[in-house]
Amino acid sequence: MLREGEFRIPSGCAISGVIDKTGKRFSGGTIVDSIAVMRERSNGLGGGFAGYGIYPEYKDYYALHVFYDTQKSKAECEDFLDRHFDIINLSKIPTAKIKEITDEPLIWRYFVTPLPTKLAESQMEESEFTARCVFRINTQFDGVYVFSSGKNMGVFKAVGFPEDVGRFYRLEEYEGWCFTAHGRYPTNTPGWWGGAHPFALLGYSVVHNGEISSYDANRRNIEMFGYKCTLQTDTEVITYIIDYLHRKKGLTLTEISSVIAAPFWQEIRAMEPEIRQKHEYLRTMFSAQLITGPFSILVGFDGGLMALNDRLKLRSMVVAEKGSKVFISSEEAAIRVMEPEIEKIWSPRGGEPVIIKLNDEVVRG
Amino acid sequence: MNFIYPENEIVRNEKRCNLCRVCDTQCSYGAHEFDEQSGQLNSDDRKCVNCQRCVVLCKQMALKIVPSGNKYKENYNWREQTIKEIFRQADSGGVLLSGMGNPGDFKVYFDKIVLNASQVTNPSIDPLREPMETRVSLGALPRDIERDGKGQLVNNLPPRINLSMPVMFAAMSYGSISLNAHKSLAAAAQEMGVLYNTGEGGLHGDMYSYGGNTVVQVASGRFGVHPDYLRSGVAIEIKMGQGAKPGIGGHLPGTKIVGDISLTRMISEGSDAISPAPHHDIYSIEDLRQLIYSLKEATGYTKPIIVKVAAVNNIAAIASGIARSGADIIALDGFRGGTGAAPTRIRDNVGIPVELALASIDRILRDEGIRNNVSIIVGGSIRSSSDVVKAVALGADSVYIGTAALIAMGCHLCRSCYTGKCNWGIATQIPELTKRLKPSVAQKRLVNLLTGWKHEIEEMMGGMGINSIESLKGNRLMLRGVGLSERELEVLGIKHAGE
Ligand code: SF4
Ligand code: SF4
Numbered sequence: 001m002l003r004e005g006e007f008r009i010p011s012g013c014a015i016s017g018v019i020d021k022t023g024k025r026f027s028g029g030t031i032v033d034s035i036a037v038m039r040e041r042s043n044g045l046g047g048g049f050a051g052y053g054i055y056p057e058y059k060d061y062y063a064l065h066v067f068y069d070t071q072k073s074k075a076e077c078e079d080f081l082d083r084h085f086d087i088i089n090l091s092k093i094p095t096a097k098i099k100e101i102t103d104e105p106l107i108w109r110y111f112v113t114p115l116p117t118k119l120a121e122s123q124m125e126e127s128e129f130t131a132r133c134v135f136r137i138n139t140q141f142d143g144v145y146v147f148s149s150g151k152n153m154g155v156f157k158a159v160g161f162p163e164d165v166g167r168f169y170r171l172e173e174y175e176g177w178c179f180t181a182h183g184r185y186p187t188n189t190p191g192w193w194g195g196a197h198p199f200a201l202l203g204y205s206v207v208h209n210g211e212i213s214s215y216d217a218n219r220r221n222i223e224m225f226g227y228k229c230t231l232q233t234d235t236e237v238i239t240y241i242i243d244y245l246h247r248k249k250g251l252t253l254t255e256i257s258s259v260i261a262a263p264f265w266q267e268i269r270a271m272e273p274e275i276r277q278k279h280e281y282l283r284t285m286f287s288a289q290l291i292t293g294p295f296s297i298l299v300g301f302d303g304g305l306m307a308l309n310d311r312l313k314l315r316s317m318v319v320a321e322k323g324s325k326v327f328i329s330s331e332e333a334a335i336r337v338m339e340p341e342i343e344k345i346w347s348p349r350g351g352e353p354v355i356i357k358l359n360d361e362v363v364r365g
Numbered sequence: 366m367n368f369i370y371p372e373n374e375i376v377r378n379e380k381r382c383n384l385c386r387v388c389d390t391q392c393s394y395g396a397h398e399f400d401e402q403s404g405q406l407n408s409d410d411r412k413c414v415n416c417q418r419c420v421v422l423c424k425q426m427a428l429k430i431v432p433s434g435n436k437y438k439e440n441y442n443w444r445e446q447t448i449k450e451i452f453r454q455a456d457s458g459g460v461l462l463s464g465m466g467n468p469g470d471f472k473v474y475f476d477k478i479v480l481n482a483s484q485v486t487n488p489s490i491d492p493l494r495e496p497m498e499t500r501v502s503l504g505a506l507p508r509d510i511e512r513d514g515k516g517q518l519v520n521n522l523p524p525r526i527n528l529s530m531p532v533m534f535a536a537m538s539y540g541s542i543s544l545n546a547h548k549s550l551a552a553a554a555q556e557m558g559v560l561y562n563t564g565e566g567g568l569h570g571d572m573y574s575y576g577g578n579t580v581v582q583v584a585s586g587r588f589g590v591h592p593d594y595l596r597s598g599v600a601i602e603i604k605m606g607q608g609a610k611p612g613i614g615g616h617l618p619g620t621k622i623v624g625d626i627s628l629t630r631m632i633s634e635g636s637d638a639i640s641p642a643p644h645h646d647i648y649s650i651e652d653l654r655q656l657i658y659s660l661k662e663a664t665g666y667t668k669p670i671i672v673k674v675a676a677v678n679n680i681a682a683i684a685s686g687i688a689r690s691g692a693d694i695i696a697l698d699g700f701r702g703g704t705g706a707a708p709t710r711i712r713d714n715v716g717i718p719v720e721l722a723l724a725s726i727d728r729i730l731r732d733e734g735i736r737n738n739v740s741i742i743v744g745g746s747i748r749s750s751s752d753v754v755k756a757v758a759l760g761a762d763s764v765y766i767g768t769a770a771l772i773a774m775g776c777h778l779c780r781s782c783y784t785g786k787c788n789w790g791i792a793t794q795i796p797e798l799t800k801r802l803k804p805s806v807a808q809k810r811l812v813n814l815l816t817g818w819k820h821e822i823e824e825m826m827g828g829m830g831i832n833s834i835e836s837l838k839g840n841r842l843m844l845r846g847v848g849l850s851e852r853e854l855e856v857l858g859i860k861h862a863g864e
Contacts, residue, residue: 210487211486211487211830212487213483213487213829213830213831213836213840214831214833214835214836214840215840215842216839216840216841216842216843217835217836217837217838217839217840218836220731220839220840220841221731221736221839223731224731224734224736224737225734249509249510250510250512251510255518262833264496264498265498265500266496277520278517278518281518281520281522282518284502284506284522284525285506285507285522287502287835287838288737288835288838288839290833290835290836291836292830292831292832292833292836293487293830293831293836294487294488294830311832312490312495312832314488
């Protein structure tokens with residue numbers, strides 16, 4: 001049977017996220033409760049979480065989360081890691097044996113920093129060096145998959161219903177200032193853990209509900225810039241686009257949302273000259289990064305969370321606030337279970353981003 | 366021995382004919398003749414080129430042109446066409462000439478490709494209810510963004526051309542076609558927000574007002590090229606090759622170099638206008654770079670430069686070279702692309718199908734990370750809106766249509782353009798004939814064609830769940846091949862249907 005990445009699987013999904021603007025940490029159990037409410041939107045073929053602020057004691061090191069098929073692949077990968085990184089700490093990722101989650105691969109975690117000599121030799125920034133190494137491992141090593149590579153954050157995912165995945169990874173034992181979750185409803189599945197979401201690169205993680213129609217246009221474009229889409233999933237290509245526009249091209253998050261969920265030309269024509277010129281520029285310069293078709297995404301990044309819908313709003317998404325916390329979810333019910341007494345709730349318009357940065361006001365649109 | 370029985374027969378239904386004599390006065394080839402004495406209309410099948418002018422104009426529906434039915438004793442190897450060509454050459458000792466593009470039974474890949482549509486997991490979009498964007502912008506893109514002191518984005522885009530839809534009218538020179546045909550194309554381009562192309566014959570004084578919708582061409586003969594001409598359009602096209610006759614120049618006979626045409630081409634009346642096969646200042650890629658930058662200098666870096674090449678064996682590497690030479694746009698012309706006249710052997714045997722060439726170019730430019738250096742326009746031949754959609758999904762930014770535009774104006778593909786006696790007033794300079802083409806009417810027909818195509822493109826995009834043509838560009842997952850070999854699929858970069 002073909003493995004995920006060798007063909008394309010359409011999926012429907014549920015997403016949920018919560019962030020504390022003050023950076024106060026809370027238990028990952030919250031997000032597990034939230035995504036559990038939307039069990040109907042998943043079909044047991046994939047679930048996962050991203051947590052930010054969960055490794056304060058190692059916050060300056062890249063936390064690599066890795067799936068291994070065999071001990072042999074583990075040895076090969078560790079040999080590679082040894083030659084490129086200083087490994088500060090390594091361990092199995094703690095899991096709970098539960099009957100709902102089976103066939104687990106070997107799941108390991110490494111806290112690393114690039115070897116200074118290798119880094120100098122490469123003439124790259126630390127982040128680019130790390131990203132390239134992750135690509136190399138994922139494309140060249142059999143039976144190895146690095147599924148998380150940011151600092152002070154981590155992704156936890158598996159084949160199963162998301163709430164079971166949460167219990168499996170003992171998510172309630174982690175504390176962070178932001179969590180996102182994903183329940184997957186793929187139309188068919190090769191049952192590979194790496195194919196579950198979130199998808200992450202460095203500090204960026206994406207959970208996504210939808211099926212984008214621009215996929216191959218986006219993929220073929222982003223692959224020009226050193227990215228390799230090995231999974232053939234929307235989430236993967238969206239993550240790379242965000243990494244490319246944010247980290248490599250230096251666009252702001254608001255600008256990025258104007259690129260990937262660009263306003264229509266007819267709207268642009270009606271704008272004030274200065275704003276119009278900005279949008280004309282972004283749409284022309286980054287036309288290949290426009291994403292069409294239904295999507296709602298939550299993008300976790302170092303220092304915050306962004307939510308965005310496609311420009312026609314073809315997928316549901318609601319946002320709510322209570323005190324210093326902001327909640328975002330496919331369904332209101334999944335928010336109410338986290339916080340019954342919400343103060344403010346709204347449905348962002350298509351293409352209107354909601355950007356929450358630590359110690360900052362919530363930015364809408 | 367040299368008599369070749371006509372291919373077609375003019376059939377006149379005497380019962381219907383009311384002797385109005387429209388056919389006889391309309392036919393520039395003299396295929397119909399009125400005999401004053403007998404009061405009868407006769408026809409001469411030998412003179413008929415089957416341009417259908419009389420058939421269309423006969424109000425009585427008394428005329429039709431049918432295959433004459435005369436047959437040689439042909440076999441698979443020695444077909445009638447082949448035999449006839451030998452007769453002709455044995456008679457004349459000349460090079461055989463033909464009009465229009467390669468007619469051979471090579472696969473038309475566009476017809477072996479099918480499109481996707483959304484079902485269940487992703488909604489299709491109704492173009493009647495939701496905005497559907499077909500606007501495209503062509504030209505090079507810079508590598509990085511720039512910001513000013515206040516952190517605002519700076520517009521650092523090189524000059525570009527913007528089109529309301531990814532269709533442009535291909536190069537057809539004034540001289541090879543009439544001024545009225547040019548006016549129709551220009552006015553239609555203006556109305557639709559797209560561009561037409563002057564071809565290599567310079568620009569008639571009346572046409573400068575359409576500058577905002579004009580691509581001016583610079584070909585190997587450099588006819589009609591001067592600073593005002595270069596500055597008059599929104600882009601400049603260097604014609605290196607033509608799909609119908611790669612490696613071959615052009616020849617407009619002196620009989621067509623009359624009046625304004627001689628003025629516009631800047632050559633004396635009656636002299637043949639011969640475009641050499643190569644540009645004699647371009648023998649290599651670095652020479653092309655020099656010409657590109659000369660033209661940019663001459664126009665103060667305000668116009669994108671298009672380099673037009675024919676689809677030939679090594680086209681992907683050639684395109685990659687062009688993309689690194691300062692060109693903003695590559696125009697690719699396939700062997701089905703039309704022409705007034707081309708040597709038959711060249712037309713039928715040189716060049717490759719444009720679908721394969723396009724797919725290879727798009728792939729190699731991406732592999733090399735330089736796809737954003739250039740846009741790609743593809744032509745030769747795009748026949749319908751579905752060809753447009755497939756070309757864009759294979760990787761084109763826009764298409765050129767030539768033959769389809771001519772047909773919209775009335776051309777019936779009789780392939781006798783080189784005679785200069787086009788009954789439809791298109792490929793002729795004879796005043797009585799050119800006045801048959803009314804720019805206002807032809808413009809409307811061209812606008813209708815593009816409007817119809819635009820609606821169809823929107824329908825197809827909407828079906829795929831795409832509401833901006835940018836998301837279709839190079840989106841090869843939207844395509845599937847039917848009945849193609851693995852090798853062909855690999856070159857096209859698409860999957861087989863059912864996969
Ligand atoms: S145009 Fe038709 S009706 Fe008139 S003379 Fe010719 S055949 Fe007869
Ligand atoms: S343009 Fe050429 S092919 Fe078309 S009708 Fe006129 S002569 Fe015939």
